[in-house]
Amino acid sequence: MSATEADTSSSSTATFLSALVLNSAIAGAQFLAFCLLRLKFPHIYQPRVTKPPVKHRATGLTKSVVGWLPQVFKAPYQPIARHNGLDSFMFIRYLRLIVKMFVPMWVVSWVILFPVNSANSDGGKDGLNMFTFGNISTSNHPRYAASLLLAWIFTFWIFYLIRSEMTYFINARQRYLIDKEHSSLPQANTVLITGVPQSQLNKEKLYDLFSYLPGGIKDVWINQDLRELPEMHENRLNACNKLEGAVTATIKTAKDMELKRAKAEKKGKPAPKKTIVEDEDLEKDDIGVAEKLIPAKQRPTHKLGFMGLFGEKVDTLIWCREEISRLNAEIGDMRKEVNSDPEKYKPKGSCFILFNQQLAAHLCAKSLIHHAPYRMVEKYSEVGPDDVIWTNLNVNPYEKRLKSVVSWAATIAITIFFAIPVAFAGAVSNINALASRYSWLEWLGDLPQPVKGIIQGAFPPVLVAILFALVPILFRLLSKFEGIPRSTAVELSLMHRYFLFLVFNGFLITTLSSGIISSLRQLTTADVTTYPQILANNLPGASIYFITYVTLQGLSGSSGALLQIGGLVVFYIKSWFLGSTPRSRWMIFNAMPGVAWGTLFPPMSLLVVITIAYSIIAPILNGFGAVAFMLFYFTYKYNFLYVYDIKPVSDTGGLFFPKAIQHIFTGMYISQICLAALFFLSKYDGRQVGIPEGVIMVVLIVITIGFHIMINSSYQPLCEALPLTLASKTWGQQSDEQPLLSGHNTVDSSNEIRESSDGSMPLSELGKSMGKTPLDEKKEKLGAIEEGEGESKGDKGSKHRAHEDQDEDRTRHEDEEEASTPPPPFSEQEVSFTHPSMCHPQQIVWTAKDEYGISDEVVEKCTRDNVNATNERAWINSNEKGKLGKIETRGWPPGEDHKFA
Numbered sequence: 001m002s003a004t005e006a007d008t009s010s011s012s013t014a015t016f017l018s019a020l021v022l023n024s025a026i027a028g029a030q031f032l033a034f035c036l037l038r039l040k041f042p043h044i045y046q047p048r049v050t051k052p053p054v055k056h057r058a059t060g061l062t063k064s065v066v067g068w069l070p071q072v073f074k075a076p077y078q079p080i081a082r083h084n085g086l087d088s089f090m091f092i093r094y095l096r097l098i099v100k101m102f103v104p105m106w107v108v109s110w111v112i113l114f115p116v117n118s119a120n121s122d123g124g125k126d127g128l129n130m131f132t133f134g135n136i137s138t139s140n141h142p143r144y145a146a147s148l149l150l151a152w153i154f155t156f157w158i159f160y161l162i163r164s165e166m167t168y169f170i171n172a173r174q175r176y177l178i179d180k181e182h183s184s185l186p187q188a189n190t191v192l193i194t195g196v197p198q199s200q201l202n203k204e205k206l207y208d209l210f211s212y213l214p215g216g217i218k219d220v221w222i223n224q225d226l227r228e229l230p231e232m233h234e235n236r237l238n239a240c241n242k243l244e245g246a247v248t249a250t251i252k253t254a255k256d257m258e259l260k261r262a263k264a265e266k267k268g269k270p271a272p273k274k275t276i277v278e279d280e281d282l283e284k285d286d287i288g289v290a291e292k293l294i295p296a297k298q299r300p301t302h303k304l305g306f307m308g309l310f311g312e313k314v315d316t317l318i319w320c321r322e323e324i325s326r327l328n329a330e331i332g333d334m335r336k337e338v339n340s341d342p343e344k345y346k347p348k349g350s351c352f353i354l355f356n357q358q359l360a361a362h363l364c365a366k367s368l369i370h371h372a373p374y375r376m377v378e379k380y381s382e383v384g385p386d387d388v389i390w391t392n393l394n395v396n397p398y399e400k401r402l403k404s405v406v407s408w409a410a411t412i413a414i415t416i417f418f419a420i421p422v423a424f425a426g427a428v429s430n431i432n433a434l435a436s437r438y439s440w441l442e443w444l445g446d447l448p449q450p451v452k453g454i455i456q457g458a459f460p461p462v463l464v465a466i467l468f469a470l471v472p473i474l475f476r477l478l479s480k481f482e483g484i485p486r487s488t489a490v491e492l493s494l495m496h497r498y499f500l501f502l503v504f505n506g507f508l509i510t511t512l513s514s515g516i517i518s519s520l521r522q523l524t525t526a527d528v529t530t531y532p533q534i535l536a537n538n539l540p541g542a543s544i545y546f547i548t549y550v551t552l553q554g555l556s557g558s559s560g561a562l563l564q565i566g567g568l569v570v571f572y573i574k575s576w577f578l579g580s581t582p583r584s585r586w587m588i589f590n591a592m593p594g595v596a597w598g599t600l601f602p603p604m605s606l607l608v609v610i611t612i613a614y615s616i617i618a619p620i621l622n623g624f625g626a627v628a629f630m631l632f633y634f635t636y637k638y639n640f641l642y643v644y645d646i647k648p649v650s651d652t653g654g655l656f657f658p659k660a661i662q663h664i665f666t667g668m669y670i671s672q673i674c675l676a677a678l679f680f681l682s683k684y685d686g687r688q689v690g691i692p693e694g695v696i697m698v699v700l701i702v703i704t705i706g707f708h709i710m711i712n713s714s715y716q717p718l719c720e721a722l723p724l725t726l727a728s729k730t731w732g733q734q735s736d737e738q739p740l741l742s743g744h745n746t747v748d749s750s751n752e753i754r755e756s757s758d759g760s761m762p763l764s765e766l767g768k769s770m771g772k773t774p775l776d777e778k779k780e781k782l783g784a785i786e787e788g789e790g791e792s793k794g795d796k797g798s799k800h801r802a803h804e805d806q807d808e809d810r811t812r813h814e815d816e817e818e819a820s821t822p823p824p825p826f827s828e829q830e831v832s833f834t835h836p837s838m839c840h841p842q843q844i845v846w847t848a849k850d851e852y853g854i855s856d857e858v859v860e861k862c863t864r865d866n867v868n869a870t871n872e873r874a875w876i877n878s879n880e881k882g883k884l885g886k887i888e889t890r891g892w893p894p895g896e897d898h899k900f901a
Contacts, residue, residue, distance in 0.1 A: 016128055018453025019461075019548040027555035030563040035065045037568070044568050046642040047592045048083070056083045058642050072638050080640045085651035086176050087597060088640050090169060094601075094660050095633040097165050098608055102626035105154055109619035116146040117619075132543060133617045133675075138684035144693045147616050151675055152700060154615055158668060159707055162661055166715045169657050173719065176653050178726050183358045189218070190833070191364045192380040192388070194350045194485060195397040197372070201347040213364055215357030221833040223350040223393045224342075229334050230390070233837035236327040240843040243320035243858075244581040246300040247847040248887070250317065251854050251876060253300075254293040255884040288857045290317070317858070325865040328842055335838055350393040350485070352383065352833035362722040374398065380486055381720065385833055386649040387486050395483035407482040414474060415501045421467055422505040423513040425460040460545060461552045464506060472498055472599045488652045494598030495656060499663055502606040507613070507670075510545060543618030546610050550621060553607060554628025558635045564643075567593060582846045582874035585887045592645035597656050604632065605663035612667030616675055658719050665708050672701045844894045845869035848876040848887045870894050 038045045048058040058079075061068040077096075081089035118130045122137035129135060136143050182188055200206065203220045210217050290299075302319075305311025338345045355361045365381035374397035395403070435445030444452070472494060479493040571588065579585040611625030676697035679690035832839055845862055847855040848871060855871040862869035873890045 014127075014449045014453040015456040015544055016453075016547055016551075018450055018456075019551055022454060023551050023555040027559040030556070030559035030565070033565075034559070034563045037563075038068070039063055041568065043589065044564060044571060048642050048645065051590060051592055052083070052645065058083075061642070072634065072641070075637070075641060077637055077641075080637075081172075084640055084644060084646040085648060086172065086654040087651050087656055088595075088644070088646050090172070090654040090657040091597075091600070092633070092637055092640060093165065093168070094657060095604070095629055095636060097161055098604075098629045099626065099633055101158060101161050102611060102622055102629060104157065105615055106622040106626040108153070109150060109615065109622050112146055112150060113616070113619040116143050128544060128547070128620060131618070131620050133678060138682050138689055141682060141684060141689040144679060144682070144690055147675065148679075148693045148696060151616050151672065151697065154612075155668060155672070155700060155704060158612075158664065162664060162711060166658065166661060166711060169654060170715055170718045173654050174722070174726055177358070177722050186354060187382055187384040188358050189355045189361045190381075190383045191353045191355070191361050192350065192383045192485060193353065193364075193369070193376050194378040194393065194395070194400075195375055196349050196351055197370070197375050198347070198349075200370075200376070201349070201351065206351060206353065209369070210353060210355075210360075210364060213355065213360040215355060215360045217353055218356045219354040221352040221354075222347045223352075223390075223835065224338065224345045224347050225394070226338065226345060226835060226837060229331065229338070230835065230837045232327055232331055232334070233840065236324055236331065237843055239320045239323045239327065240845050241581075241583075242302070242316060243324065243845050244583060244847060246316040246320060247845075247855055247858050248580045248876075249300045250290050250294065251848070251850045251852065252884055253298050254290065254850075254852050254854060255878070257293060257295070257298065259883070288861075289852055290854045290857065293852065293854075321858075321862055321865055321867055324842065324845070324862075324867045328866055331837070338838065348394040349396055354833075359722060359724070366721050374401075378485075380489070382653065383486065383833075384649045386647075387488055388833070389480065389485050389487060389490070390835055392480070392483045392485040395485075400483040404482050407478045410478055411475060411497050411501075414471065415504050418467065418471065418501070418505050419509045422464060422509050425463045425510065427513055428456065428460050428463075456544075456548075461549045464510075464549075465552075468502065468506065468603075471501055472596075475501070476598065488650060488655075491596065491598035491650075492652070492655060492659065495601050495659055498599060499602040499605055502602050503609055503666060506606050507546075507610055543614050543621060546614060547618075547621055547624055550607060550610065550624045550628050553603070554624060554631050558628070558631035561632075562635045562638065564593075579887065582848050582887055582889050583893050586889045586893055589889075592643070594644055594646050594650070597650075597652075601656055601660050602663075605660055605666075608664055609667035609670065612664070613670040613674065615671060617671075617678070655719065658715065661711075665704070668704055669701070672697055672704060676701065841895070842868050843896070846874060846894055847871045848874040848889075850876050851878065868895075 034045070042049065043051070046058070046061065048056075049060045050057070061071050077092050078089070080092055114131050117132060117135050121130075121135050121140055121143065125132070125135040133147060176182060177188070200209065201222055203222065206220050206222075207217050300316040301313050302308050302316050303311045303313050353361075353364065355364070361381055365379045369379075370376040377397065378400075435442050447455070475497045476490060476494050479490045479497070482493070484490050484493060574584075574588045579588050607625065607628060611621050614621040676694050679694035679697060680688065682688065682690035845859075845867060847858055847869065849855055859869045859871055872894065874887060876887045877885045
């Protein structure tokens with residue numbers, strides 16, 4: 001090996017050490033900051049202890065700076081299913097699966113492959129590269145047997161784990177589906193059907209068509225062409241929000257004017273104008289407190305043109321009130337017209353069918369309904385009203401397929417385009433090779449070793465992370481453009497697209513570019529026929545980049561997810577600049593963070609693919625991958641127990657999990673194909689010496705394909721549909737059959753579920769772990785009103801707060817009494833799959849009481865104009881310096897408790 005190549009190889013250790021030191025420092029600082037900030041900002045770092053209804057709260061952790069660590073470590077993860085749904089629970093199971101996968105692979109590969117690859121292997125590499133497959137000289141090709149053996153062992157170990165976890169998932173999902181609390185929900189009994197021909201779009205024909213299914217139909221909603229009604233509904237909502245902001249701005253201006261007048265009087269200067277009663281633009285009925293306190297130029301105004309930048313300038317208070325009043329009347333009239341004149345507002349090609357039995361809904365979703373092509377083919381079960389993307393319901397089947405082609409063409413184009421900056425990042429990870437190849441880059445080789453280590457180890461992963469943050473935004477828009485009618489289905493589509501993007505750009509392109517850069521000198525002097533062998537020998541060296549990438553994600557990424565510095569900064573930015581209305585203030589202090597499943601799973605899966613792909617070629621990655629997922633498991637276990645709040649509407653019942661399992665197979669295929677190629681390309685004295693090993697690897701690839709097909713054919717049909725054998729278990733009916741989840745389970749003294757030896761849970765306990773029920777919804781309305789914004793009040797000793805605490809105790813008592821009442825049947829629950837513009841009432845304009853009576857007057861004028869408005873449960877006072885204080889709220893936003901329950 002030449003001196004330049006030796007320098008390039010030895011720099012890998014400096015690169016890794018620099019990245020490790022840097023990322024360890026960042027991770028340590030973030031973890032220390034979290035330990036110190038956790039108690040100071042509980043609304044950010046453990047909101048589940050105080051904000052949810054009592055039934056769904058987490059037990060508070062110790063106030064010790066580090067004493068919380070063993071508490072979280074020992075805490076069972078099963079309550080995640082009960083409080084945050086099956087998607088959250090299965091995500092933690094996925095991280096747990098990866099830890100179980102990598103830890104044995106880490107130990108075995110380091111014990112066996114490290115000495116095989118490094119001790120007297122005659123590969124001539126040093127640093128971390130001496131532990132890679134590429135360090136084995138072809139003269140020592142008998143050592144290939146160790147890599148071959150571990151490839152088979154690791155493959156069958158992964159097979160075992162995949163089968164075990166898929167069995168667990170299917171059982172857990174089936175328990176979730178047939179649990180009485182879930183199966184009684186309208187969501188569990190409703191099917192959305194798109195592409196319905198006009199000949200079938202009336203209730204009588206739909207009732208007749210689906211009468212063959214057991215139990216019959218409870219109700220039908222047919223989507224109509226509502227013309228401008230949805231736009232009117234959206235305009236009314238915007239006007240309500242604008243009016244709320246204008247009221248607060250008016251109160252603030254009135255206070256500022258009062259302070260200016262007081263300051264002017266104190267200095268003996270003329271006071272600013274305090275009245276606009278003489279303003280000719282105002283009618284006498286509009287002259288009130290605000291008009292008497294605020295000069296004309298100080299009133300809130302806005303322009304009616306594009307984005308408020310152009311057009312006629314109007315008085316916001318007056319315009320919004322009149323606009324809402326006008327829209328209320330027009331929307332009411334148009335709703336009556338839609339109901340009375342169905343010919344004018346013809347039905348579109350979609351409908352919602354609410355069945356009397358859950359089994360009928362699943363049979364409908366899996367049946368062939370119509371005899372014509374593309375008619376009534378797209379069917380979606382487990383549909384909730386808040387999960388529907390209404391604008392995508394009217395896409396006809398042919399248009400949807402055309403949009404799908406365009407959407408995926410754009411996805412592929414974006415994926416290929418991003419290969420350019422990603423390849424650049426891979427090239428930067430080998431600056432020594434670039435400096436030795438190109439004279440104009442020689443200055444890079446003269447940089448101090450620590451600087452080069454930071455550039456090679458930290459810059460490429462950070463650059464890639466920034467670029468990749470933009471991609472999900474584009475892919476989510478493309479998924480919606482495609483015509484997918486459910487938000488959860490958009491996330492499932494995004495997960496698939498984003499993972500393909502990450503594997504192509506975050507792994508394949510980076511690996512090839514890094515390998516090519518490190519082989520530049522050899523490629524320019526060697527014969528073309530030797531290119532494959534040269535690249536094969538240098539590709540294991542690309543693992544240095546991935547070691548730094550996994551280190552970055554495992555250390556900085558996990559600690560960053562724990563610290564949530566972005567969430568903390570955004571919280572205070574919002575509280576200062578966006579908390580200008582009671583509604584926005586309430587949302588800032590009471591809404592808990594959630595997750596976007598379509599962007600959470602793929603980066604985890606990419607790390608899995610990288611680690612599996614290099615598990616034999618560069619076994620050092622196994623250790624860092626195992627540690628990274630241990631940290632991720634701890635971080636997300638904490639977040640799902642104490643921070644995140646996942647609404648039932650966004651829960652798919654764990655359907656992201658089987659997709660993540662498919663990603664594991666991607667890593668296995670890449671690993672096996674690369675290793676087989678390395679065997680086949682190995683030459684010694686002009687002859688190929690790895691053909692037997694390569695052939696055996698081909699056999700393993702075939703076995704993997706067969707196992708993959710078997711897993712999909714065995715479990716895929718069970719992932720969504722409800723089998724007939726479980727029909728007798730729905731609606732709480734008992735069966736003499738053995739439970740599908742085997743094993744014995746117990747509940748400890750803290751009422752937390754303890755797993756059996758095989759990791760399963762009984763039906764009785766798993767049922768308690770799934771989702772929120774109708775009873776939960778009602779209890780949340782009762783149990784959390786007084787908990788709304790405890791952090792924002794400050795004066796905990798006030799009589800007002802004492803009165804609230806009494807109310808809280810009474811509410812908790814009522815919750816406990818109601819807990820013994822069985823949930824009502826779904827037929828009695830409030831549910832509607834009518835378009836929101838046809839059924840949603842006007843958003844109540846929520847203002848805050850003030851010392852001038854401005855909000856009282858606004859509410860009075862709104863009521864006069866048939867605009868729903870109130871200033872109850874919100875107030876704004878002057879602070880100790882005489883300036884306007886912050887808005888304070890108590891309880892839910894008026895009329896909208898169902899949205900946040």
